[in-house]
Amino acid sequence: MTTREWLTALTAIHAASGCEDSVRDYLEGRLAPFADRVTTDGAGNLIAWRDGPKDKPLLLIAAHIDQVALYVQQVIAGGYLRLRAPAIDVRCLPGLTVEVGGRPGVIGMLPPHLRRGNEGEKPVQEDDLYIDIGVPGTDDVPPVGTPVYFRIAPRSVGPRRFSAPGLDNRASVAALCRLLEALQGKEIPVRLACAFTVGEEIGRAGAAFLGTEQQPDLALAVDVTFARQPDLPGQDFLMELGSGPAIGVGPNVPLPVESLICSVAEQARIPAQREPLPGDSGTDGWALQVAGLGVPTGVISIPLTSMHSPAEVVDVQDVENTAELLTALARTGFGREDLPWD
Amino acid sequence: MGLKELCEARGTPGREELVRAMVKEALPQGVEQVSTDAVGNLYAARGLKKPGPRVLLLAHLDEVGLMVVGHTDEGYLRIRPAGGVDAAILPGKPVRVGRDGKEGTIGIAPAHLSGKDRKVPIGYEGLFVDIGMHGREAARTAAPVGEMITFDTPYTESWDGHAAIAKAFDDRVGVHLCLRALEHETDFPLHVAFTVQEEVGLRGARVAGRRIRPDVALVLEATAAGDTPETPPGVVRTRLGEGPALTVIDRSTIPDGPLMQSLVRAGELSHAPWQWRRSVGGGNDAAALWPESVRVGAMSLPCRYLHSPASLMSLDDLSAAERLLGAWLQSLREVL
Helix, strand or coil: CCCCHHHHHHHHCECCCCCCHHHHHHHHHHCCCCCCCCECCCCCCCCECCCCCCCCCCCEEECCEECCCCEEEEHHHHHHEEEEECCCHHCCCCCEEECCCCEEEEEEECCCHHHHCCCCHHCCCHHHHHCCCCCCCCCCCCCCCCCEEEEEEEEEECCCCCHHHHHHHHHHHHHHHHHHCCCCCCCCCEEEEEEEECCCCCCCCCHHHHHHHCCCCCCEEEEEEEEEECCCCCCCCCCCCCCCCEEEECCCCCCHHHHHHHHHHHHHCCCEEEEECCCCCHHHHHHHHHHCCCCCEEEEEEEEECCCCCEEEEECCCCCCCHHHHHHHHHHHHCCCCCCCC | CHHHHHHHCCCCCCHHHHHHHHHHCCCCCCCEEEEECCCCEEEEECCCCCCCCCCEEEEECCEEEEEEEEEECCCEEEEEEECCCCHHHHHCCCEEEECCCCEEEECCHHHHHHHHHHHHCCCCCCEEEEEECCCHHHHHHHHCCEEEEEEECCCCEEECCCCCECCCHHHHHHHHHHHCCCCCCCCCEEEEEEEEEEEHHHHHHHHHHHHHCCEEEEEEEEECCCCCCCCHHHHHHCCCCCCCEECCCCCCCCCCCHHHHHHHHHHHHHHCEEECCCCCCCCCCCCHHHHHHHEEEEEEEHHHHCCCEEEEEEEEEEEEEHHHHHHHHHHHHCCC
């Protein structure tokens, strides 16, 4: 499948943190032809394996499959639903079409001319909002806790870009799928575990479990990162859409790992950018690095605008270049002696 | 031509040509005369040789949307409203740009980076549209200043077909009712005006009234429903599911008493539920005809979230409106 086809298929599936079965089931079926085996671990992470003898180093590449969502918090009179929106700027919610328990709905709020006093001067709050699924009473409504997803079809934005809710992190998942496709039938100098992790958006629970259990020789976390966009004053250092994958540089990435990734990108002539990560990378990599006895870790990210909103946008070429960089890394391999520190 | 196609058609004030062409194609058999005028109104008429009052139905073709007003160095579009659109509902919404409907999105800063900015409402100066162009020149070529932008919300039915969600019910429900009205033979001359630029000042209707010079004019519209949480009871204009709303008075018109009573009578004849529009605010194309000494009235479908990317209305109300309107046209000569 093309990268666009993977992106379209993967963003059509919804999976709030803790409800990842849908994506896991899809990938389990789709990836079987490209893997020696596909397993699920105790945390719910799905792993597609390219096996090999134990003397080959184990390369773990991880991308999370959960996505941010809204949740039904309360059912109120008239069949309307109060919502909670963790990790989402609620200012993007009024007027949005959503899906609740498989049914369409609209997010409403009091129209501006009816808001009391100077409430129009204040931004929208969660409590100003409600979901309308068009039913007249409270008998036939989804229960409290039901995840609510943005109901917006994927779209082609110009010749190169692609937009859909949930591109954080299905863009990376698509890159991993492309990687496995590219390696089909090819000998590689590493044992490869492509891991699709759960619970990243609520504390990276899946990655911590995964790193502890597998203790790979090298782990690469693949995620999305902030791309430059208008109206973010003082944020000129952010990554640029269309300039290739962002190679994380900072405490999450030991120098030998950084140079390995950079030199492979250079040799394979894959465009890439260096992303400064002065602290927590905000990815599974942060948990993988300190899992168990510690894991040498790298962070590779796909630039994305409007993160955690219904209007997330990536450049498809960046997704392809990310897949190519991962493919080059898997085919080049590495010696355990190349990596820090024991 | 269903309500779905009409709602998904795209046309902001002054940019109604795509909707006009679609409606023209959809005019039913039996229409005797079709014309357009200098401002872009589309007219259709039947029963022209019949005696009796000249009756005019009006519905507006345009919908609220946005306009491209500039471009950034990076290639994003700057926007302003075309008609009344609250900036607060825009961030993160999918849109279509230009006549060819290029797919785009309205961006928003990542929640992680917006920090204290989240404590202030978003205004138009902080909004941009991404259509995937790299650099100012590419964006300017792809979407020049003045290009229309519409919401991109597919028509969806919910609650087992009792309710529907879409953009532009205001006023494609009116257009839909007008098309239905033209399907039936009448015993008086029936004119329909599909008007332009209602959303920026009722401008098409002004011309339509002078061109047709009707004896009786009925505006078919969408109006705000107030049966939503926190709406103070005193300002609930209409409720979904109680049928089309008949106007007593609004900000700019006092409808003709006998005309409105004839609609009430048609409701009784057709056993269609209806409700009074319980508000003195708002307004529609009726105001543009009123000064011309025409007997005017208005019937509106209650819709929640008017002027937003996604409105919700009752399809039961729509079928009640079709029945009531049909009965009114059948009995008009008796009841008026």
